[in-house]
Amino acid sequence: MNPRKILVTGGAGYIGSHTVRQLLREGHEVTVVDNLSKGHRHNVPEACLFEMDLADTESLARLMRKRRCEAVIHFAAFIAVGESMRLPSKYFVNNVSGSLSLLSAMVETGVRHIVFSSTAAVYGDPASSPIRENFPIQALNPYGESKVMVERILEWYDRIHNLTSVCLRYFNASGADPEGGLGEQHDPETHLIPLIFRAIQTGQPLTVFGDDYPTPDGTCVRDYIHVNDLAQAHILALEYLIQGGASERFNVGTGIGHTVLETIRTVEAVAGKKVPYVVGPRRDGDAPALVASSDKLRQKLGWSPKYADLRTIVEHAWKFASKEL
Numbered sequence: 001m002n003p004r005k006i007l008v009t010g011g012a013g014y015i016g017s018h019t020v021r022q023l024l025r026e027g028h029e030v031t032v033v034d035n036l037s038k039g040h041r042h043n044v045p046e047a048c049l050f051e052m053d054l055a056d057t058e059s060l061a062r063l064m065r066k067r068r069c070e071a072v073i074h075f076a077a078f079i080a081v082g083e084s085m086r087l088p089s090k091y092f093v094n095n096v097s098g099s100l101s102l103l104s105a106m107v108e109t110g111v112r113h114i115v116f117s118s119t120a121a122v123y124g125d126p127a128s129s130p131i132r133e134n135f136p137i138q139a140l141n142p143y144g145e146s147k148v149m150v151e152r153i154l155e156w157y158d159r160i161h162n163l164t165s166v167c168l169r170y171f172n173a174s175g176a177d178p179e180g181g182l183g184e185q186h187d188p189e190t191h192l193i194p195l196i197f198r199a200i201q202t203g204q205p206l207t208v209f210g211d212d213y214p215t216p217d218g219t220c221v222r223d224y225i226h227v228n229d230l231a232q233a234h235i236l237a238l239e240y241l242i243q244g245g246a247s248e249r250f251n252v253g254t255g256i257g258h259t260v261l262e263t264i265r266t267v268e269a270v271a272g273k274k275v276p277y278v279v280g281p282r283r284d285g286d287a288p289a290l291v292a293s294s295d296k297l298r299q300k301l302g303w304s305p306k307y308a309d310l311r312t313i314v315e316h317a318w319k320f321a322s323k324e325l
């Protein structure tokens with residue numbers, strides 16, 4: 001792939017920083033826009049980072065012109081599902097209005113390609129798994145709805161402004177770059193693997209939400225996708241768009257589901273420590289099983305996960321977390 005000039009929003013966050021590192025490794029010129037509301041300055045090389053809010057259309061446009069950006073990878077968003085049920089406007093303003101501001105800057109400066117971070121949450125509680133891209137869209141919370149809205153806005157921008165997009169619907173992003181220095185550091189943390197680590201490190205039991213689901217051991221099934229494999233999907237999607245590919249939506253997952261208890265056992269095996277946990281009631285809005293079919297991504301973009309095995313994902317994540325905490 002030729003070196004490209006790429007704008008990455010939210011590049012100081014978890015998935016963004018891994019993607020930035022991979023882009024830099026492959027020789028691309030990267031401009032990161034992040035307001036550091038959730039991300040970490042130390043996640044990206046200083047020379048790449050521009051502290052800026054998505055809402056600042058003028059500054060975004062100026063930066064894109066100055067850095068001659070050819071395409072955008074758009075990670076910046078708020079991501080906590082539970083908080084979105086309490087504070088919906090926070091999610092619609094940041095995730096939807098923020099994206100509109102970015103799109104205005106793109107139209108103004110003639111940048112015509114965007115890879116957008118969407119989510120499995122757009123499918124809500126699907127009738128079956130594995131989930132394919134043509135399954136019904138029915139978000140169950142404002143976070144998921146904000147992603148559905150941006151996906152739809154992107155369809156209109158394609159029709160009206162010839163702005164092509166790839167929406168990547170991630171399943172459970174997890175793991176860390178095996179080379180070290182980057183990993184998952186959300187605040188508050190809502191994702192299972194880092195929460196299991198925290199239970200080991202603090203001795204405070206993890207709550208498992210429900211053990212009476214129609215799954216092999218009664219706990220929820222999720223598809224864990226290594227963050228470096230996600231990063232690779234973005235780079236392939238970017239090149240696809242730059243080469244003239246039409247707008248598309250792809251799931252990104254391994255196609256393998258793991259229950260919560262299986263994930264706990266895997267962490268125990270990797271860390272060599274028992275995980276304290278208690279079983280609580282089911283949590284509203286949790287689907288019993290969310291497993292991706294990524295056949296479309298594999299076939300159309302030639303993507304395949306390098307780290308599909310849960311134990312490897314946990315090993316990489318633990319290597320980071322056991323140094324950080």
Ligand SMILES: NC(=O)c1ccc[n+]([C@@H]2O[C@H](COP(=O)([O-])OP(=O)(O)OC[C@H]3O[C@@H](n4cnc5c(N)ncnc54)[C@H](O)[C@@H]3O)[C@@H](O)[C@H]2O)c1
Nearest residue numbers: 010013014015034035037038039053054076077117119173
């Ligand atoms: N983590 C997952 O499992 C997962 C799953 C599906 C989808 N996603 C999506 O992937 C993207 C990245 O997720 P993440 O886990 O890396 O989250 P993250 O919170 O680590 O990263 C998001 C980044 O965006 C920045 N940001 C937020 N609002 C901004 C604004 N208005 N202007 C500038 N910067 C802003 C934050 O400071 C942060 O650095 C999000 O869009 C999220 O919805 C994540």
